[in-house]
Each structure stands twice: as C-alpha cells, then as structure tokens.
Amino acid sequence: MEYIFGYFLARFDCPHEIYYINEELSDKLSKTFACPMLKTYQVREQRGNVITTCNLPQFNVSALNIQDLIDWIKERILECSSLLWNGEASDVKFTLMWANQMLQGSEGVCHTHKRNIDGVAIFYQSVPLYSGDLVFIRNGQQGTSYKNYSDIDLCFQHVKSGLLVIHDKSLPHAISTHMSSDPRISLIFEFKYIS
Numbered sequence: 001m002e003y004i005f006g007y008f009l010a011r012f013d014c015p016h017e018i019y020y021i022n023e024e025l026s027d028k029l030s031k032t033f034a035c036p037m038l039k040t041y042q043v044r045e046q047r048g049n050v051i052t053t054c055n056l057p058q059f060n061v062s063a064l065n066i067q068d069l070i071d072w073i074k075e076r077i078l079e080c081s082s083l084l085w086n087g088e089a090s091d092v093k094f095t096l097m098w099a100n101q102m103l104q105g106s107e108g109v110c111h112t113h114k115r116n117i118d119g120v121a122i123f124y125q126s127v128p129l130y131s132g133d134l135v136f137i138r139n140g141q142q143g144t145s146y147k148n149y150s151d152i153d154l155c156f157q158h159v160k161s162g163l164l165v166i167h168d169k170s171l172p173h174a175i176s177t178h179m180s181s182d183p184r185i186s187l188i189f190e191f192k193y194i195s
C-alpha cells in the first residue's frame with residue numbers, strides 16, 4: 001500500500017489462477033464482448049477501440065460466475081479500509097461492476113470516479129504482452145490524454161494478469177496505448193465500505 005500524488009493505492013497479486021483463468025469465464029467474457037450493441041457503445045473515459053459494459057445493467061459481472069474471485073477481491077478491499085476509509089469496515093458493497101476490453105491502438109483518457117463511493121478496484125483478467133498500462137496523472141484533467149503531460153506528472157503502473165489494483169476514487173488515471181493484437185480484459189468494481 002502506498003500513496004501516489006497524495007492518493008491511496010494498493011496492488012495485490014491473486015494467487016488463485018483458477019479464479020480468473022478458466023474455460024467458463026473465457027467463454028462468458030467472449031460472448032459478452034461479442035454482443036453487437038457493445039460495438040457502438042462508448043463512455044467518456046475511453047478513446048478508440050475499447051468495449052465496455054459500464055452502466056449497462058443487462059451485463060452483470062455476477063453472471064460471470066466468479067464468486068470466489070469476488071470474495072478474494074472483497075477481502076483485499078477490507079484490508080485497505082483503515083487507510084482508504086479511516087476506519088475498520090465490516091463489509092464491502094459493490095455499487096457498480098463492469099468489464100472492459102481494450103483492442104489494439106486504444107487508450108483510456110484521464111478520469112476520476114465521481115460517484116458516491118469509497119474506492120475503485122480493478123482486476124486484470126487478461127493482460128497480453130505490450131498491453132496498455134495504468135497511468136496515474138498528477139492534477140490530471142478529465143478527458144485528456146496522458147500524452148499531454150510531462151513525465152514528472154505521470155506514474156506508470158505496469159499491469160499483468162491476476163493483478164488487483166485498489167485506488168482512491170479521486171486519483172486521476174488513464175490507460176496508455178494498448179499495443180498488443182490480443183485483447184486486454186479488466187473487471188472494475190466501485191465500492192462502498194460498511195461499518
């Protein structure tokens with residue numbers, strides 16, 4: 001656990017590969033991202049060839065049948081509560097969950113998570129070589145590219161399959177250009193602590 005530009009950040013490696021690399025999950029994710037309506041659906045945090053289920057209630061991450069993974073993520077979020085929330089939480093409520101797939105040439109533009117939440121967790125399900133990395137931006141402005149900032153204001157976080165990142169909702173972040181011809185898939189969880 002650490003602080004980047006004054007904001008909380010934690011990284012955890014999931015030791016249970018079977019939780020996120022298995023045939024059922026791959027199949028469900030492939031079917032999800034193949035849905036034609038997602039091809040034209042865009043949210044403001046993305047640029048280029050990104051497919052997201054964000055804010056689409058018909059795509060429920062729970063339907064991916066990954067309860068073991070979700071339980072593991074919850075435990076890690078609870079471990080962060082004293083630093084991220086200033087208290088010992090008894091439970092975690094996921095207020096919004098979605099899946100993102102980045103394709104070659106896409107990037108995520110700078111944003112914070114503005115909803116009424118206590119933090120954000122990102123689980124990297126599949127990260128091929130030459131994937132986009134998570135980029136934190138000092139005083140990053142909504143909707144801008146990380147390429148507009150000088151190196152001193154950028155903090156690149158290399159990501160890999162099985163990594164969980166938990167961060168303060170107000171830490172500005174983006175995703176660097178995804179250079180692989182294979183997709184990069186992540187699951188995003190916005191959460192609130194329960195006392």
Ligand SMILES: [Fe+2]
Nearest residue numbers: 111112113173
């Ligand atoms: Fe984000």
